[in-house]
Amino acid sequence: MSSALSGIASILTPTTLLLMLGGTVMGLIAGALPGISATMAVALLVPFTFSMPPLQGLALLGAIYMSAIYGGSFSAILINTPGTPSSIGTTFDGYPMAKQGRGWEAIIVATVGSVIGGIFGVIALAFLAPPLAKVALKFGPPEYFWVAVFGLTIIATLCSKSLVKGIMGGLLGLLIGTVGIAPIGGDVRFTFGMPALQGGVELVGTMIGLFCLPEVLAMILEGSDKRYERMDIGRRQGILWEVTKKVLAQPQNLLRSSIIGTVVGIIPGAGGSIANLVSYNEAMRASKHPEKFGTGLIDGVIATETANNATVGGGLIPLLTLGVPGTPVDAVIYAGLLIHGLQPGARLFTHFGDITYGFIFSIFVATVMMLPVGLLLGNALHKLVSQLSVRILAPSIMFLSIIGSYAIRNNIMDVWVMLACGTLGFLLKILKVDPAPVVLGLVLGPLAEQGFVQGLLIGRAQGIGYGIFFTRPVSILLIVMTVVSLVWPFVSAWSRKRREKGAGANA
Amino acid sequence: MRNSDIVSSVLVLAIVAIFGLQLRSGVTFFGLVFPRAVLWGLGLSAAGLLVATLVRGQAPKKDIEAPQLGTVFLVLLLMAVWIVAMNWLGFYVTSVVVFGLQMLLIDPNARNPKAFIRSIVGVAVELAVFYVAFSTLLEVPLPRGILF
Numbered sequence: 001m002s003s004a005l006s007g008i009a010s011i012l013t014p015t016t017l018l019l020m021l022g023g024t025v026m027g028l029i030a031g032a033l034p035g036i037s038a039t040m041a042v043a044l045l046v047p048f049t050f051s052m053p054p055l056q057g058l059a060l061l062g063a064i065y066m067s068a069i070y071g072g073s074f075s076a077i078l079i080n081t082p083g084t085p086s087s088i089g090t091t092f093d094g095y096p097m098a099k100q101g102r103g104w105e106a107i108i109v110a111t112v113g114s115v116i117g118g119i120f121g122v123i124a125l126a127f128l129a130p131p132l133a134k135v136a137l138k139f140g141p142p143e144y145f146w147v148a149v150f151g152l153t154i155i156a157t158l159c160s161k162s163l164v165k166g167i168m169g170g171l172l173g174l175l176i177g178t179v180g181i182a183p184i185g186g187d188v189r190f191t192f193g194m195p196a197l198q199g200g201v202e203l204v205g206t207m208i209g210l211f212c213l214p215e216v217l218a219m220i221l222e223g224s225d226k227r228y229e230r231m232d233i234g235r236r237q238g239i240l241w242e243v244t245k246k247v248l249a250q251p252q253n254l255l256r257s258s259i260i261g262t263v264v265g266i267i268p269g270a271g272g273s274i275a276n277l278v279s280y281n282e283a284m285r286a287s288k289h290p291e292k293f294g295t296g297l298i299d300g301v302i303a304t305e306t307a308n309n310a311t312v313g314g315g316l317i318p319l320l321t322l323g324v325p326g327t328p329v330d331a332v333i334y335a336g337l338l339i340h341g342l343q344p345g346a347r348l349f350t351h352f353g354d355i356t357y358g359f360i361f362s363i364f365v366a367t368v369m370m371l372p373v374g375l376l377l378g379n380a381l382h383k384l385v386s387q388l389s390v391r392i393l394a395p396s397i398m399f400l401s402i403i404g405s406y407a408i409r410n411n412i413m414d415v416w417v418m419l420a421c422g423t424l425g426f427l428l429k430i431l432k433v434d435p436a437p438v439v440l441g442l443v444l445g446p447l448a449e450q451g452f453v454q455g456l457l458i459g460r461a462q463g464i465g466y467g468i469f470f471t472r473p474v475s476i477l478l479i480v481m482t483v484v485s486l487v488w489p490f491v492s493a494w495s496r497k498r499r500e501k502g503a504g505a506n507a
Numbered sequence: 508m509r510n511s512d513i514v515s516s517v518l519v520l521a522i523v524a525i526f527g528l529q530l531r532s533g534v535t536f537f538g539l540v541f542p543r544a545v546l547w548g549l550g551l552s553a554a555g556l557l558v559a560t561l562v563r564g565q566a567p568k569k570d571i572e573a574p575q576l577g578t579v580f581l582v583l584l585l586m587a588v589w590i591v592a593m594n595w596l597g598f599y600v601t602s603v604v605v606f607g608l609q610m611l612l613i614d615p616n617a618r619n620p621k622a623f624i625r626s627i628v629g630v631a632v633e634l635a636v637f638y639v640a641f642s643t644l645l646e647v648p649l650p651r652g653i654l655f
Contacts, residue, residue: 050647164555168556391613392610403641407647432511
């Protein structure tokens with residue numbers, strides 16, 4: 001309790017609050033710009049938190065994460081292009097509202113919904129994570145091995161188009177993660193004679209390369225000077241309170257969307273991009289007038305924006321308690337924790353409680369900050385979204401990628417690794433291999449290897465060898481969860497096809 | 508050959524071969540067991556994808572959309588120049604020059620002297636703000652060459 005209070009007190013200092021305000025503004029701008037995802041924004045900014053005290057750095061990252069997810073709604077509403085994948089569903093009703101001259105109303109709905117969803121997710125994180133962390137403390141190496149394998153099954157959800165390519169990407173990430181000194185035994189592997197690689201591949205530089213460079217190259221190839229039409233968004237006196245009342249008059253929609261967002265966030269691999277669509281669908285099913293969805297109904301915007309921000313808190317639950325990142329953004333936050341010497345997992349709550357609870361509280365504060373920041377910056381963001389040129393944006397991102405990958409260890413080799421990974425990421429993109437499984441493999445590789453080798457050593461000492469991985473109760477539970485997680489996307493696709501077939505036959 | 512399944516599986520098999528050759532030299536069992544399992548998994552999945560694509564019975568779909576590889580190559584080359592020169596010439600100076608060149612490459616409208624000078628002055632100011640913010644406020648150490 002005292003560590004929680006001390007963490008909360010550390011957040012309420014002028015410097016930290018100012019940093020979080022800056023993070024909220026940066027996240028909002030990044031999210032609002034089509035082409036810059038929340039993952040990319042957080043990846044670019046992780047290195048700059050290196051010189052900060054851990055809690056300040058994490059508070060900044062948390063603020064960027066939460067507000068980038070919300071920022072995606074601006075471009076979804078104003079130019080019919082979701083700024084982040086989490087706002088795809090917002091275009092369905094948000095853009096029709098903007099076309100009817102109700103753009104500002106849609107932005108207020110998105111803002112209030114995002115704040116409520118974000119707060120719900122953070123409350124769930126604060127109450128669910130500590131008991132789960134207590135359970136995780138009982139885990140030994142075989143359980144951690146299975147936790148890593150379970151985390152890797154996210155690939156099945158991330159790569160529904162080609163599971164084999166997703167598996168190849170994940171294994172490629174695991175392979176890159178084995179470069180350098182082995183965690184048990186100290187053997188040096190895959191350094192190709194380069195001493196700079198003995199410490200392994202630097203995680204943040206690799207993530208910047210894989211997530212940012214391919215997107216920048218795609219941005220350049222797409223067009224140098226895309227401009228969007230600016231429309232009248234219908235700002236007027238008294239609209240804020242009027243629309244807020246309309247949003248608060250839908251408590252069922254808000255609660256349902258918040259629960260969907262949080263639960264989807266907890267499920268590894270799902271994240272905001274799925275939560276906003278599931279929530280939209282459920283809001284439509286529960287509505288008395290589903291036929292009006294897609295014509296500019298605030299119910300749809302409430303559903304998508306509440307759910308996608310609720311996933312932030314939900315997604316951090318498996319990351320902070322088990323060390324399993326649920327989404328690509330969580331994988332980047334994982335790297336952010338590592339550069340501050342914090343190993344994601346149960347120990348965060350026992351040994352670094354002040355930082356962990358402070359981090360959770362900081363996300364709550366950042367969520368509240370989104371309300372004034374979003375509404376004050378709304379007009380400026382409208383201009384920015386419709387006018388910013390790729391010729392400035394693309395080199396700026398490259399510039400940040402170079403500084404970011406250099407800043408962690410002041411090592412030029414890390415910048416070369418970033419460029420190599422960026423080139424690999426682009427190559428994978430044109431070969432239709434998603435970079436997210438590669439990053440997931442890279443993050444979970446060391447956890448899997450350490451758990452596997454240590455587990456094997458214990459198994460040999462007990463005379464059961466590999467049997468140790470299949471005989472402990474928690475391991476068996478994790479194996480069952482892994483199988484379910486792996487099979488679930490196929491079962492769900494099969495049942496969807498059957499439903500569609502049935503509906504077609506009835507029609 | 509322009510089928511993404513075939514090209515990606517061949518690429519992965521090449522990576523497996525390169526990494527596999529590295530594993531041969533004196534690594535103990537505990538350093539070997541995990542990467543070897545990963546290499547086997549990677550090799551089998553790539554080989555499986557290749558065989559499945561080739562024996563599917565119909566000609567593999569040419570699904571690789573060839574982007575403007577020349578532009579991509581030039582952008583990546585300029586980034587490589589950026590990395591090499593920043594250590595030698597200095598971070599700020601190199602960044603202004605390469606940023607300007609990137610803009611010329613990306614936007615044909617910037618390729619007239621007046622527009623270019625206007626842009627490069629803007630870039631110099633933008634990067635100066637970044638430089639000061641990173642090196643002094645955030646204490647991020649930046650590479651120093653013969654200039655700055």
